[in-house]
Structure formats: C-alpha cells, structure tokens
Amino acid sequence: MLLYLLLAILLTNVNGQIDPAHCRYPLGMEDGRIKNDDITASSQWYETTAPQYARLNREEGDGAWCPAGQLQPSDVQYLQLDLRQLIFLTVVATQGRYARNSGNEYARKYRLEYSRDGRRWISWRNRLGSEIIMGNINTYDSVVRDLHPPIITRFLRLIPVTDAVHTVCMRVELFGCAWQDGLTAYSSPEGQTMMAPGYPITPLNDSTYDGALERRKLSGGLGQLTDGVIGQDDFVQRRQYRLWPGYDYVGWRNDSLGPGYVEMEFQFDRQRNFTSMKVHSNNMFSRGVKIFSSVSCVFKLHLISEWEAEPVEFYTVLDDRNPSARYVTIPLKHRSATALRCRFYFADTWMMFSEISFQSATNVIPTQRPPVWTPPSYEGTGGKVSETTQKAEDQTTPSKTGSPEEGSTSILIGCLVTIILLLVVIIFLILWCQYVCKVMEKAPRRILEEEVTVRLSSSSDTIILQTPPVPPRVSLDPPYERIFLLDPQYQDPAALRNKLPELSQSAEASACSGGYAEPDVTLCTPHQCFQSSVPHYAETDIISLQGVTGSNMYAVPALTVDSLTRKDISVAEFPRERLLFREKLGEGQFGEVHLCEAEGLAEFLGEGAPLPEQDGRPVLVAVKQLRADATSNARNDFLKEIKIMSRLNNPNIIQLLCVCVSSDPLCMVTEYMENGDLNMFLSQREMESTLTHANNIPSVSIADLLHMSVQISSGMKYLASLNFVHRDLATRNCLLDRHLTIKISDFGMSRNLYSSDYYRIQGRAVLPIRWMAWESILLGKFTTASDVWAFGVTLWEIFTLCKEQPYSLLSDEQVIENTGEFFRNQGRQIFLSAPPLCPSSLFELMMRCWSRDIADRPSFHRLYQALRTFAPHS
Structure with a gap:
C-alpha cells in the first residue's frame, strides 16, 4: 500500500507558474481533440453550418459555423466551447467561411464571454477596458489575437459583433495550456x-x-x-x-x-x-x-x-x-x-x-487495493476476458465466504455512516439557528412602508410621518431602538437630545459654535457663523420653496425670505415672443423646463451679461415655466424663487437672466450649458490615455476631474455662506459649458432620465436617498452638513466617471436600512468604495464628508481649500 501511495503521488502533476509567452499550445479545434459534443451554439443557419464545423483550417460541411439569419447589431449569437478542464487561455485565432472559394462570410469583430463553472458568465475586457476584438478582413486568412490579460476558464463563448446587418461565419482555434495551479x-x-x-x-x-x-x-x-x-x-x-x-x-x-x-x-x-x-x-x-x-x-x-x-x-x-x-x-x-x-x-x-x-x-485517496487494469479489447469468444485478466481479478476479488475481518469492516462502515449522518444533522441545526437569529436580529431594524404614513404640508416639503400605536412592552428592551423614516419624534430636537450623541451638547451653546443645537440666526451674520470653527447649519424656520421642476433648489432661512418679500428686487422682463421653443428638457409637479433660443438676448442684457461665446450662433437658454393650473401657493413660491435666484451671483451657480411675468404663464429664463449635465458628460468619456488620443475617443484627465470638483465646492461654498441649502446636489444637477465650467442647477429631478435616482415614499414624497445624509432620511434634517454629505457622493460619482449609481448593489430599501446603521453607529454601516482612479487622500476627504457626526464633517470652505491643493491651477 505504501508503494501504491508513493506511485500515486509521483504520477500526479506538481504545479508551477505559467508563463503566458510560452503557454501557447493549440487546444484541439483543428486536430479534433475538442469533440463535436463540446462545441455548441446559440443557433445555426443550416445543418451544414452547425457549430462542429467551426474548426480552423478545416472545410467540413459548408466550411464554418454560421448563426441563423443575418446578424443585427443588437443580436447576441455565440459559439460555445467546453474545454473539459480549467485552461489558461492566451490566444484566439479566427477565420471566415472559405468553402473552397464559394464562401464570403466572416466576423469583422467579436467579443468573448467565459465561465469557470458553466453558470456565471463573465465578459472579457482587455487591459484598456475594451470588450471588442478585431476579427477577419477576408474569408481565408486566420487572424491570431493575443489575450491581454489571459483567461482562466473552462467554458468560452465567441460572440460575433457587427455595426450593420451582415451574415457572419466563423472558424476558430484556441491556444493555451492546462491551469494546473487549481x-x-x-x-x-x-x-x-x-x-x-x-x-x-x-x-x-x-x-x-x-x-x-x-x-x-x-x-x-x-x-x-x-x-x-x-x-x-x-x-x-x-x-x-x-x-x-x-x-x-x-x-x-x-x-x-x-x-x-x-x-x-x-x-x-x-x-x-x-x-x-x-x-x-x-x-x-x-x-x-x-x-x-x-x-x-x-x-x-x-x-x-x-x-x-x-x-x-x-x-x-x-x-x-x-x-x-x-x-x-x-x-x-x-x-x-x-x-x-x-x-x-x-x-x-x-x-x-x-x-x-x-x-x-x-490528493488521490487510495482504495484498499490497487484498481484492476482492464485491457481495451477482449480476446476469445462469447465476451470472455483473457486468462491473464481473469487471474488478476481472482487475486483481487474478496472471498465470498464470510470471515471475521469482513464482519468487522461492515460494522466499521456502519458506524462511520451513522457518525456522518449525525454530523450532517448537527451542521444543519447550527446553520438553521444562525439563520433564525439573523432574521430575528434584522426584523426590528427594517423600515416597513406599511408602518409609515406620509402627510405633506401644502406650503413646504416638510415630511411628517405618523406611526401606529406602540403596544405595551412585555419583554426586555431591545439592544437598540426601532427607528422610522422621518418619524415626527426625530423632528423634535428636544426629544432627540437623549438619543443622538451630537444632540446631547448643551443647548446653551452659542449660535456660532455650530453642532445640531438650533441657532438663533439673529445672533450672528451668515458670514460670521460660516467662519466659525464648526460650520453653522441653519435649521430653524427653514423655508422650502416648491420649485417648478418639483425639486427644492434652495432651502433658506425664513429671515432671508422675509427680507426678500419686503424688498422689491427688479429683474428684467424679456419679450416672450423672442423665446423660440427647441425642446422640453423636463417637467415637474407645477411646471416644465424648456430649451429655448432667445433672440437678441445679448443686446437686451447689455455688456457684462453672463452669456457664453456666441460665435454667430443663437443663444440657448433654459426656461422654467409655471403651469396655468398651478395653485396660488405654487405661484407665490415661483415668485419667491425668482427673487432668491436674482440675489445669487457666482460663476459656479446657474444664473437667472431675465423673466416673463407680465402675463401668464410665468417664466424665468436661466443660463443653459451646451455640454449638458456632468453625469451625462462623464458617462460618455473614458480616462485620458494614448489609446483615447490615437482613436479620438472622448476622454478626461485626472486634472479635469479635480478642476470640476474644485468648481462645485466653490459654488457650494458660496451657497453655504448665505445659509442656503441645496438638498439635491449631484452630478445630474451640475451643468457644463464648452470650457468645462460648471454651474450648479436644479434640473435633475425634472428629467425622466434620472427618475431612478429618486425614491418615492408612499407614492408622494420623492427623495434622492442615495445622495442624502442619514439624518436627512431619518430625521428630515436638511442642512449645509447634509449638503456636504451629498458633495462627497458627487465626488465619488466624478471619479467613477458616472459609470455606476451610488450603492448600485443595494436596493432602495437597503439604502434606507443602511442609514439606520449610521444612526445606531455599531460599525455595520456600508460606505461607498474607493473609485479605482481616485487618490487615497481624496477618498479620505470623501469619507470625512460621510462622517456620522455632523461636527466631524468639513465645511465647504475647507473642502474648497483642500481640493485646490490637489488641483493648484483651478
């Protein structure tokens, strides 16, 4: 037995590293080592163009595999190979259908999908991130493509790609070696x-x-x-x-x-x-x-x-x-x-x-005796094996008569089977208990929609939830309290002082010292409060204006709004007939946003007007228009929004140019940026490289991304200095001109393109929960601190090139549950992961924006200064 065990180990391959430069052996399409049964396809044109005819340099059948019908650009047809073991795949070679000079079909481009288990399929990308592999330019030449990086797989799919309607056919060979690392x-x-x-x-x-x-x-x-x-x-x-x-x-x-x-x-x-x-x-x-x-x-x-x-x-x-x-x-x-x-x-x-x-x-687990070798063919007649084979069997077959050793073996096997069954039962019980405990732990933490009803005030967006009566406690208190989305008890700071650590500070702290203690805005000017060691977040008497688009661009202190309503701020009245409609950008509950061409606007506004360079082209503007059936409250909010926006003057804030309010419908005319919003702009670009330059692929550099970040922080610094709270900061609400100048706006919610970025509570309140701070979701607190949180998410969007929605692996309900983990602060909260191209120190800045305690979050002034150190030329 010792000799057999030693032989089994010596016959087993000992693994070593693989060098891709030498791992280039044909895997058997051409010579037939890959069997027909292991070559399948999503479809075939005829029996004579079935997948088994997809062998390089072979002319069986009609000369290649051809999927059924002409291939559309949106079609996904594939040739699938089962390699029967894990392979380190380094090279793919392809041909078209030659068919002894009668064929004229080939795949100009293709892509690969692979799977190690036959269930999870992965799209291959090269080191530059591209899925497309250039294929053939004629029917007879074989085109050999190295795979960088190589693929470790058992199953492979070759998927032809076309830009127009074409008939395609393929012959292939694969090159690599066995992946014996395991x-x-x-x-x-x-x-x-x-x-x-x-x-x-x-x-x-x-x-x-x-x-x-x-x-x-x-x-x-x-x-x-x-x-x-x-x-x-x-x-x-x-x-x-x-x-x-x-x-x-x-x-x-x-x-x-x-x-x-x-x-x-x-x-x-x-x-x-x-x-x-x-x-x-x-x-x-x-x-x-x-x-x-x-x-x-x-x-x-x-x-x-x-x-x-x-x-x-x-x-x-x-x-x-x-x-x-x-x-x-x-x-x-x-x-x-x-x-x-x-x-x-x-x-x-x-x-x-x-x-x-x-x-x-x-590992080879030897049996009690070496296995009997059976020859590939039999001698004699009547199916009898040769004498030599029969003798070998006689030497290894146990005696049919009973013996003490056989009885002992049976008892031992029975005991082992019993022990194994007991272990399986114990493992099942342990797993079941763990599952039940997890469910019991998670149940109190879920935020259930049916337990919450929403009542919206007609004059503001303050959301009040009414929870059902709580039955008397009959058991010990849970390790943490149950919380509900925007529960009214959490909207009362006095009731929160014993619940949240940051609310336990003395209420007698000065207004300029910050924290969550409610400030008296009459005790200090916005500038004084902003320059304090901890940012000032106005929370008392916040006025939320219901915007035309359905969003609230700025929540401002009542003191500011009162001063505006008492003061007549004149805004130029533009002739309505000079606005030529181009297209509808979006719509909200009370109005619409249109893209219009404004004739003679530059001359109307005069010198110094914040307009882009025309170069002989018409001036494009965004026109927010109130619906004729809007309520009187919406009409008043619209006029207040005009007065507030007329006070905003910053190069990184969208600016009100003029209005049309002498007759209905009421309109306000704002800047329009020709490059659209930042989300769309970045999602259509790749990181700058020699490849993007050589192929004229739209790209951005790290310096561009940092410059954008500085501009957004500058605009938000300006809003914070006025105690204005944006409440919906995201890349969809940042617009760009041709020079990559960014202006913060509020158009995002009005566009159907971004409807998935908003979560509807009970079918009424719509919130951008993936960008919102935990206290905004749970407590209804929208402050400059919550804008800082959203700014951190916006930075994350920028450095992922907007290729992914924040928390894309979580459902909306799980995002809300995650805010509960921030409230409990037990180390279970989930943060956004660092973007691949984001400097670590910049990601640390993002993490500070997502600090659980608002006093730990940086002010926009400090964010602006920090970002300028990354982009000194901004």
Whole structure:
C-alpha cells in the first residue's frame, strides 16, 4: 500500500507558474481533440453550418459555423466551447467561411464571454477596458489575437459583433495550456491608491479582477495576481500596455487596514496537498514598500468543513539593501485543503503583490487495493476476458465466504455512516439557528412602508410621518431602538437630545459654535457663523420653496425670505415672443423646463451679461415655466424663487437672466450649458490615455476631474455662506459649458432620465436617498452638513466617471436600512468604495464628508481649500 501511495503521488502533476509567452499550445479545434459534443451554439443557419464545423483550417460541411439569419447589431449569437478542464487561455485565432472559394462570410469583430463553472458568465475586457476584438478582413486568412490579460476558464463563448446587418461565419482555434495551479478564486481587500509628493498618482487596484467588488472587498474571481505577468522592481515604471503607473501590482496601505495585515482567501477546484505558495512582492523600501514580515495560513479540508485551528506560519528575512522585487516561497508543509486563508503582515507602510501561485498535488485517496487494469479489447469468444485478466481479478476479488475481518469492516462502515449522518444533522441545526437569529436580529431594524404614513404640508416639503400605536412592552428592551423614516419624534430636537450623541451638547451653546443645537440666526451674520470653527447649519424656520421642476433648489432661512418679500428686487422682463421653443428638457409637479433660443438676448442684457461665446450662433437658454393650473401657493413660491435666484451671483451657480411675468404663464429664463449635465458628460468619456488620443475617443484627465470638483465646492461654498441649502446636489444637477465650467442647477429631478435616482415614499414624497445624509432620511434634517454629505457622493460619482449609481448593489430599501446603521453607529454601516482612479487622500476627504457626526464633517470652505491643493491651477 505504501508503494501504491508513493506511485500515486509521483504520477500526479506538481504545479508551477505559467508563463503566458510560452503557454501557447493549440487546444484541439483543428486536430479534433475538442469533440463535436463540446462545441455548441446559440443557433445555426443550416445543418451544414452547425457549430462542429467551426474548426480552423478545416472545410467540413459548408466550411464554418454560421448563426441563423443575418446578424443585427443588437443580436447576441455565440459559439460555445467546453474545454473539459480549467485552461489558461492566451490566444484566439479566427477565420471566415472559405468553402473552397464559394464562401464570403466572416466576423469583422467579436467579443468573448467565459465561465469557470458553466453558470456565471463573465465578459472579457482587455487591459484598456475594451470588450471588442478585431476579427477577419477576408474569408481565408486566420487572424491570431493575443489575450491581454489571459483567461482562466473552462467554458468560452465567441460572440460575433457587427455595426450593420451582415451574415457572419466563423472558424476558430484556441491556444493555451492546462491551469494546473487549481486556483479558481481569491478574495482580498480592494487595492488602494498611492499618493506621494514627487511621484505620480499610483492606483494599485486589481483592475482585471473578474469577481465581485462589495464593501471594498474582492471576492469570487481571479485577476492580476494570476495573469502570469510579474511586476517590475520600480512599480511606477510603465510597460507598453499599461494605462497607469503601478498597473502590475495590487497594493495596500498599512494604516488603512486596522488589523495590520492583509487577509486573502484562496479557493481551489479540488482537494490538494500543498507544498508551497510563491508570492511575487515588491521591495522598494525607499518608498515605504517592503515584502511582508510574516504570513499565517489556515486550511479548510472541505467546502462545508470549518477552518482548521492549527496554522502554518512563516517569517521572512527583511531586506533593506536590495530594492528588487522578488518571489517569496512559503512552505505549506504538505497540508491538504480545498481552501486557504492567509494573513500577510505588513513590514512597512505599503505591501504590493503582482503574482501568487501554488505548488501542490491533487490528493488521490487510495482504495484498499490497487484498481484492476482492464485491457481495451477482449480476446476469445462469447465476451470472455483473457486468462491473464481473469487471474488478476481472482487475486483481487474478496472471498465470498464470510470471515471475521469482513464482519468487522461492515460494522466499521456502519458506524462511520451513522457518525456522518449525525454530523450532517448537527451542521444543519447550527446553520438553521444562525439563520433564525439573523432574521430575528434584522426584523426590528427594517423600515416597513406599511408602518409609515406620509402627510405633506401644502406650503413646504416638510415630511411628517405618523406611526401606529406602540403596544405595551412585555419583554426586555431591545439592544437598540426601532427607528422610522422621518418619524415626527426625530423632528423634535428636544426629544432627540437623549438619543443622538451630537444632540446631547448643551443647548446653551452659542449660535456660532455650530453642532445640531438650533441657532438663533439673529445672533450672528451668515458670514460670521460660516467662519466659525464648526460650520453653522441653519435649521430653524427653514423655508422650502416648491420649485417648478418639483425639486427644492434652495432651502433658506425664513429671515432671508422675509427680507426678500419686503424688498422689491427688479429683474428684467424679456419679450416672450423672442423665446423660440427647441425642446422640453423636463417637467415637474407645477411646471416644465424648456430649451429655448432667445433672440437678441445679448443686446437686451447689455455688456457684462453672463452669456457664453456666441460665435454667430443663437443663444440657448433654459426656461422654467409655471403651469396655468398651478395653485396660488405654487405661484407665490415661483415668485419667491425668482427673487432668491436674482440675489445669487457666482460663476459656479446657474444664473437667472431675465423673466416673463407680465402675463401668464410665468417664466424665468436661466443660463443653459451646451455640454449638458456632468453625469451625462462623464458617462460618455473614458480616462485620458494614448489609446483615447490615437482613436479620438472622448476622454478626461485626472486634472479635469479635480478642476470640476474644485468648481462645485466653490459654488457650494458660496451657497453655504448665505445659509442656503441645496438638498439635491449631484452630478445630474451640475451643468457644463464648452470650457468645462460648471454651474450648479436644479434640473435633475425634472428629467425622466434620472427618475431612478429618486425614491418615492408612499407614492408622494420623492427623495434622492442615495445622495442624502442619514439624518436627512431619518430625521428630515436638511442642512449645509447634509449638503456636504451629498458633495462627497458627487465626488465619488466624478471619479467613477458616472459609470455606476451610488450603492448600485443595494436596493432602495437597503439604502434606507443602511442609514439606520449610521444612526445606531455599531460599525455595520456600508460606505461607498474607493473609485479605482481616485487618490487615497481624496477618498479620505470623501469619507470625512460621510462622517456620522455632523461636527466631524468639513465645511465647504475647507473642502474648497483642500481640493485646490490637489488641483493648484483651478
């Protein structure tokens, strides 16, 4: 038995690293090693163009695979290959249908989808983020394309792409080698961005990771740590394919991870006996980067088993002389497992990995005797096997007569089966108890719509909720109180003083000292309050104007509105007939917003008018128009909005140009920015690179994004100095002109394009909850502090190029539940993750905007100053 076990281990392949430059072996489409049954397709034109004819350089059938009918640009037809094992795929070659010079169909472009398990399909993207692979230009030449990054997969789909209606056909061959490392997924904290004086911004994220990113943690995929490309000694040097410095590395900063280590989990395709793990690590100690000081790994034998208690630990010898990157080999002492969890401990400020590989052998569990070899063919007649085979069977077949050993074996097997069944029952009960406990814990924290009714005041947007009577308590108090969305008890600051930490401060604090104590705006001027050490947030007698678009652009103190109503502020009356309608931009409850051409507006306003350069073109303006059936309250609010907007004069705030109020319908004319809103502008662009320049792809640079951020902070600083609260700050409400000048507006809610950004409570109140501070959602408190929170989310939008909605993985109800976690402050709240291109110090600024306590949030004045240090030319 010992000899057999040794033989089984020696026959098993021992894994090593894969070099993509040498892993380029044909996988068997041309020579038939990939069987017909493993080649399928979404459709086929004829039986003679079925998927089994998609073999490179072969002419069976009608010469290729062709999907049914002509391919439309929106069609998704695919050729699917099952490779029967995990493959490290590096090259794809394609041909069209030649059919002995009678075919004329080929795929000009195509894309790839792959899956390691046949259930979850992933779209392949190259290192520049593009899904499209250029295909053939004729029917006979084979076009060979290297995959950067390579793909680790079992299943592959080739999906032809067309810009017009075409008939396409394909023949293919794949190149690569077996993925004997066995690693199917790794999990780790998200990589971070390094910012150091005198060095370029260096994002160290795993940019090719094909798993999930949630709560700043990567899980369920593979990426740069398994692409076979090791990083250079100087991590900021650029390779030919790289988009930014540090691309080859995934890195973490010590002080951003509380425990002082990076924890990674590795999942494998089967149980393996591990010899060692090799980690390629950077060691540029002059920049605060070193290999890890030690590592501790624990093992899990089966997917359903617990982590074993005994770890394998390894301590490295730190090197402060040689800055070269190097492989560190960690002995794993031949431990068997299907999963590993390793903690890499920091030796300096940063730790960076570019590759991780494992040396292991697949565990072969021997039976009691070696298996009997059966020859491929039989000799003799009547189905009888040869004498040699029969003798081998006689030597290995147990005796049919009973024996004490056979009885003992049966009893042992029965006991083992019984123990296994008991363990399964115990595990099921444990899991069930955990599930029940989680449900019981979560139930009190859910914010249920049916428990809340909304009553809206006709003169403002103050939302009051009425909760059903609470039954007498018959049990111990829960560990935290139940809270309801905009509950009336939370709108009363006096009732909150014993509930919220920031409300427990003395009510006698001066008005200029800030906090949530309600200020008396008569005790200090807005400028004085704004310059105090803690920002002043006016909360008493806030007047909310119901805007034409359905939003409330500015909530302002009653003192300000009173002074406006007593003072006649003249605004130029523009001839209505000179407004030529172009298109409707949006609509709200009481009016509409139109894009109009204003004839002679420049001459009407005279010199110094805030108009864009015309260059002989007509002046475009946005016209907010009140509906004829609007209520008297809406009409009064509209006139007040005109008076407020006439007082606003800042280059980063949308400006009121003129009005048409001498007759109905009432109109106000504001600036219109030709580049539209910032959300649409950024979502249609990519980060600036040599590729975008070479292909004329619309792009923006980091400097552009910082310049935009500075402008928004400048406009909000101006509003805050007047104690104005925007209440709906987001990229959809920031407009741009041709010079990338930003002006803050309030058009976002009126546009159907952004209806998904707003959450409707009980079918009436509409709130941008993904941008709102927790106290705004739970308490109905809209202040400059809540605008600061929204500004942090707006920054996050900017540095993700608006490719994703905030908290995109959470439903609206889960977003609201998350605000409850901020209220309870038990460390369970979910924050937005750092955008890949965002400097770490800038993300720290965002995190300060999302501070739970409002006194910890920076003022717009400080935000403006901080952002200017990032973009000194703004």
